[in-house]
Amino acid sequence: MEFRIPIGDVAEDGVDWIVKNLDGLFRVLRAIFVEMYDAVEVVLSTPPFWVITIIVALIALLARGWQFMLGSVIGLLLIVAMDQWSNAMVTLALVLVATFWALVIALPLGIWAAKSHAFSNVIRPVLDFLQTMPAFVYLIPALMLFRVGVAPGIVATIIFALAPGVRFTELGIRSVDKEVVEAGQAFGSSPGRIMRQIELPLALPTIMAGVNQVIMLALSMVVIAGMVGAGGLGGDVIASLSRLDTALGVEAGLAVVILAMILDRLTNAFGKRSGLFALLMKKRKAAKTARQQELAA
Amino acid sequence: MGARRAVENMTTNIAVKVENLYKVFGRKPKEAVKKLKAGSTRDQLPSHTTAAVIDASFEVKEGEIFVVMGLSGSGKSTLIRTLNGLWDATDGTVSLGGDKITGISAKHLREVRRKRVSMVFQHFALLPHRTVLENVAYPLEQQGVGKSERLASAAKMLKMVGLDGWGEKMPSELSGGMQQRVGIARALAADTDLLLMDEAFSALDPLIRREMQEQLVELQATLNKTIVFITHDLNEAMFLGDRIAVMRDGQIVQVGTPEEILTDPANDYVAQFVQDVDRARVLTASSVMEPTRAVIQANAGPRSALRTMRDQFLSAAIVTGRDRKVLGMITDRDALKLVRAGESSIEAKIQKLETVDRDTPLVDLFVPSVESRLPVAVTDPEHRLLGVIPRVTLLAALAQTNPPTEEMTILDKPLPSDVVEQALMSSPEVN
Numbered sequence: 049m050e051f052r053i054p055i056g057d058v059a060e061d062g063v064d065w066i067v068k069n070l071d072g073l074f075r076v077l078r079a080i081f082v083e084m085y086d087a088v089e090v091v092l093s094t095p096p097f098w099v100i101t102i103i104v105a106l107i108a109l110l111a112r113g114w115q116f117m118l119g120s121v122i123g124l125l126l127i128v129a130m131d132q133w134s135n136a137m138v139t140l141a142l143v144l145v146a147t148f149w150a151l152v153i154a155l156p157l158g159i160w161a162a163k164s165h166a167f168s169n170v171i172r173p174v175l176d177f178l179q180t181m182p183a184f185v186y187l188i189p190a191l192m193l194f195r196v197g198v199a200p201g202i203v204a205t206i207i208f209a210l211a212p213g214v215r216f217t218e219l220g221i222r223s224v225d226k227e228v229v230e231a232g233q234a235f236g237s238s239p240g241r242i243m244r245q246i247e248l249p250l251a252l253p254t255i256m257a258g259v260n261q262v263i264m265l266a267l268s269m270v271v272i273a274g275m276v277g278a279g280g281l282g283g284d285v286i287a288s289l290s291r292l293d294t295a296l297g298v299e300a301g302l303a304v305v306i307l308a309m310i311l312d313r314l315t316n317a318f319g320k321r322s323g324l325f326a327l328l329m330k331k332r333k334a335a336k337t338a339r340q341q342e343l344a345a
Numbered sequence: 346m347g348a349r350r351a352v353e354n355m356t357t358n359i360a361v362k363v364e365n366l367y368k369v370f371g372r373k374p375k376e377a378v379k380k381l382k383a384g385s386t387r388d389q390l391p392s393h394t395t396a397a398v399i400d401a402s403f404e405v406k407e408g409e410i411f412v413v414m415g416l417s418g419s420g421k422s423t424l425i426r427t428l429n430g431l432w433d434a435t436d437g438t439v440s441l442g443g444d445k446i447t448g449i450s451a452k453h454l455r456e457v458r459r460k461r462v463s464m465v466f467q468h469f470a471l472l473p474h475r476t477v478l479e480n481v482a483y484p485l486e487q488q489g490v491g492k493s494e495r496l497a498s499a500a501k502m503l504k505m506v507g508l509d510g511w512g513e514k515m516p517s518e519l520s521g522g523m524q525q526r527v528g529i530a531r532a533l534a535a536d537t538d539l540l541l542m543d544e545a546f547s548a549l550d551p552l553i554r555r556e557m558q559e560q561l562v563e564l565q566a567t568l569n570k571t572i573v574f575i576t577h578d579l580n581e582a583m584f585l586g587d588r589i590a591v592m593r594d595g596q597i598v599q600v601g602t603p604e605e606i607l608t609d610p611a612n613d614y615v616a617q618f619v620q621d622v623d624r625a626r627v628l629t630a631s632s633v634m635e636p637t638r639a640v641i642q643a644n645a646g647p648r649s650a651l652r653t654m655r656d657q658f659l660s661a662a663i664v665t666g667r668d669r670k671v672l673g674m675i676t677d678r679d680a681l682k683l684v685r686a687g688e689s690s691i692e693a694k695i696q697k698l699e700t701v702d703r704d705t706p707l708v709d710l711f712v713p714s715v716e717s718r719l720p721v722a723v724t725d726p727e728h729r730l731l732g733v734i735p736r737v738t739l740l741a742a743l744a745q746t747n748p749p750t751e752e753m754t755i756l757d758k759p760l761p762s763d764v765v766e767q768a769l770m771s772s773p774e775v776n
Contacts (some may be wrong), residue, residue: 231470234429235484235535236459249474336513 063189078199081145085198089141097128100137104310110325111317119313123306132303138280140307142198142270143263146205150262154210155255158217159243168218175211183208183272191276201270201278209265216258220251260315267308281307359443360539360571361405361428366437368398368423378436387594397423399595401437407538410565410572414582415592421575424592425541428573429462430454441539459488463535467544469524471516477527478503478512484535495534502530505564522553529561533568542574546581558584579618583607583627591615604632624743630710631703633742634723634732640665643672647683647691650675651765660759661719664695669729674698674719677760684768700724703731707742714739 067074092100101124108117127136161168186207190200224247232242248255274282281300288297369377371394380390387396397420405411415421426432427439427447434447446457463484471480478499485495503512506526516524525545532540546554558581565572576582582589583603590600591611599611607627610616639662641650654662654677661676672695679694699713700722713721720733 225468225470227466227468227470228472230431231464231466231472231483233431234458234462234464234466234541235531236455236457236487238455241487246472333513 063192067192074193077203078194081149081194081199081202082197084148085141085145085202088144089138092137092141093134097124097133101125101128107314108310111314113324116313116317120310123310127303127306130299130303132281132284132299135279135281135284135300136303136307139267139270139282139304142201142205142273142278142280143266143307143311146202146209146266146270147259147263149202149206150209150266151213151259153206154213154258154262155217158214158255158258159221161214161218162221162247171214175214178207179211183269184275187273187276196277198278200276201273201282204273204276205266205269208269209262212261212265213258216261217251217255220254220258221247223254224250256315256318259318260312263311263315264308267304267311271304358407359404360407360409360441361411361573362438362440362443363404363428364402364438364440366398366401366424366427366439367396367435368420368427368432369435370395370397374435396595398427401592401595401597403590403597403600405571405573407571408569409587410574410585412574412576412582412586412589413592414576414579414586414589416577418594419592420595421577421592422543425543425573425575428539428541429458429464459484459535461537462539462541463532463537464541464543465525465528465532465545468548469516469521469528471524471527471531473516475516476512477508477514477516477519480516480527481512481530481534483531488535499530499534502534503527505533506530506560520553521549522557525549525557526560529564533564533570538571540570540572542572544575544577547576547578554581561585579622580626583622591618603627604629608632625708626706628707628742629703630701630705630707630721630723630734631731633707633738634703634734635720635738637663637722637730637733639663640730641675641691642667643692643695645691646689647680647694648769650691651677651680651684651769654680654759655762655765658759663698663719663722663730663733664691665730671698671700671722671724671728671730676718677765681760681765681768698722700728700730702726707739710734710739 101121104124105117105121108120127133157171161171183204186204187200190204194200194203228246228250229242232246237245270278270280271282271285274280274284274286277283281304284296284300285304287293288295288300367378367381369381369390371377372391374394377390377394377396381387381396381399387399390396399420401424403411413421413424423432427434428441430439430446430449438445438447440446441457441461444457446454449457471477472483475483478496481499481502482490482495485498490498500512503509506529508523508526508530511519511523511527516527519527525548528545532542546557549557561572562585574582574585576585583606586603588600588602589606590597591606591614592598593614599606599615601609604627606615607619607622607624610619639653639657639659641653641662641664643664643666645653650662654660659677661674663674664672666672674696675691675694676696679696680691683691683694698719699717701710701713701724703723703725705723710721714734714736720735720738722733723731725731
């Protein structure tokens with residue numbers, strides 16, 4: 049007889065047991081995800097495309113400047129021209145909901161990992177597991193637990209996109225200058241205040257890089273989630289694959305790329321001081337300094 | 346060195362008391378302490394335990410600058426961090442103003458840090474995302490002081506360290522020296538009696554460092570804080586310290602005034618350490634002076650003056666009043682003339698004599714020493730004679746060797762003794 053450990057069977061039994069016994073819990077979770085997704089999707093899909101485009105353009109201008117604004121507008125208009133607008137809005141809604149939950153879970157875990165070596169040692173292999181497990185595999189239990197629709201897509205996306213959020217938060221907090229943290233302690237700050245006033249603000253650029261990664265991973269997973277009926281651009285990509293429809297595949301794929309680039313550049317700009325917003329802040333500060341110097345003189 | 350003198354007039358309350366303090370990092374620290382107490386050395390401990398501080402005991406008096414000096418790895422940074430509980434002691438106690446801070450709760454410890462101890466850091470440790478003014482106000486914010494009030498007192502502190510008008514800048518816009526002044530202003534804003542300074546000036550370039558040291562001494566003269574200052578720079582230690590603790594391999598090898606450390610090193614290590622120090626700036630007249638042998642009272646007659654000088658083979662002697670105040674000097678030739686003329690007092694022939702205060706650093710003694718015919722006379726502030734510094738002694742102190750036992754300051758040859766003898770015999774006795 050061949051030697052074999054039936055890990056797969058054990059996992060299957062486990063999932064079966066959960067499906068049988070924790071059905072109530074997953075009903076509630078499913079309701080929460082579906083409701084949230086519906087709300088965001090309504091907000092994004094109801095207004096005509098030009099309203100959303102103008103809003104994105106304004107955010108782009110504030111965050112990075114006019115070049116980025118121009119690029120975003122052209123990209124969004126291209127999506128409209130390819131007739132992928134409503135799909136793109138569905139995908140965006142999925143990404144936003146999944147990213148929100150991924151961050152809600154990842155940030156506290158990251159903070160905990162930064163504070164506790166023991167927890168860091170425990171969570172690291174878990175994160176490795178989450179990141180390297182082929183993304184499709186998450187879809188199977190998700191499908192069983194949440195049934196076809198957006199919910200399994202969102203859940204698989206949350207799990208898949210979680211890891212960089214935890215890793216970057218831990219890294220960011222750990223690499224805050226130790227002496228500055230010590231200064232907080234030396235002047236009698238409580239650990240909570242040190243976290244809020246020193247560690248998180250100083251770790252923010254790194255954490256934002258993590259957020260950026262989470263969004264990128266979420267976007268790539270949301271496309272795969274099209275397989276379980278999450279809809280959006282992913283639905284079209286999967287459809288084009290099964291029908292060998294090159295035209296549809298290219299159009300849906302391009303729309304994903306455009307969304308990805310806009311989201312990437314946008315989240316990259318947070319935490320850095322660029323764009324119109326930073327310019328306005330700088331002007332305000334300069335005016336304040338001038339006023340103070342006048343007062344002093 | 347104004348700070349040093351201020352201490353003498355202070356009541357000597359103990360601000361910090363450290364008793365048998367141990368700090369061991371690594372696994373099983375308590376066991377390591379037991380081994381150390383049983384006589385193990387630091388190197389005999391298992392490789393995963395590091396004894397950073399071993400059996401440290403000292404007291405810091407209120408209002409003094411207490412310098413802890415040692416090379417890197419000597420445990421001085423760990424030591425200073427046990428004084429505000431950033432590291433908790435493995436064994437032993439630390440008390441601030443009589444209250445123990447070892448073994449108290451984290452909450453209580455934060456209270457102590459807010460109200461009683463503040464700290465200045467080697468790399469400034471300013472909050473980079475806050476303005477200079479907000480940085481200085483940070484300790485007050487932790488104390489729960491209202492916004493307008495804390496910003497107002499922060500502005501005052503900035504003015505005190507000479508950074509008026511820089512409050513709205515970000516720390517990164519300031520030079521290193523200025524950033525550390527912000528660090529000092531922040532520590533002062535906390536308004537604690539005790540100030541810990543961890544290599545506060547080590548990251549600054551030498552010229553700025555000197556300037557900051559002088560500014561600190563100046564500030565200290567008006568504020569009169571108790572300061573514990575960590576440094577690896579001996580000259581800095583000597584310049585700032587009222588007292589210095591020398592650390593090596595986690596142990597305090599000597600505690601004393603800069604002069605004591607220079608003139609009486611506890612062991613070869615300290616002796617070697619202090620070799621390179623600029624002794625002329627650290628040693629003061631009082632630490633190298635010798636007892637005066639040839640002193641003549643002003644009311645003595647010329648005959649006894651001449652006799653004294655003859656007996657000691659001197660060509661001149663210091664003249665003091667009844668209260669030992671220095672009046673001047675007299676030469677044997679003048680005394681001889683007075684004897685021959687039958688005068689009864691030497692007062693007419695007393696010449697002016699340069700004196701130096703006991704706190705004068707040796708570097709300022711060269712000129713008087715060269716110009717004076719006699720060894721330089723050292724006096725207290727009331728101008729009373731304390732001792733003398735012959736040239737040989739001055740040079741020997743700088744060369745770090747023992748001066749020759751015999752006095753060799755023969756500037757003018759003394760009168761031949763037979764001439765003196767004859768004069769004393771032939772002239773009438775007046776006294």
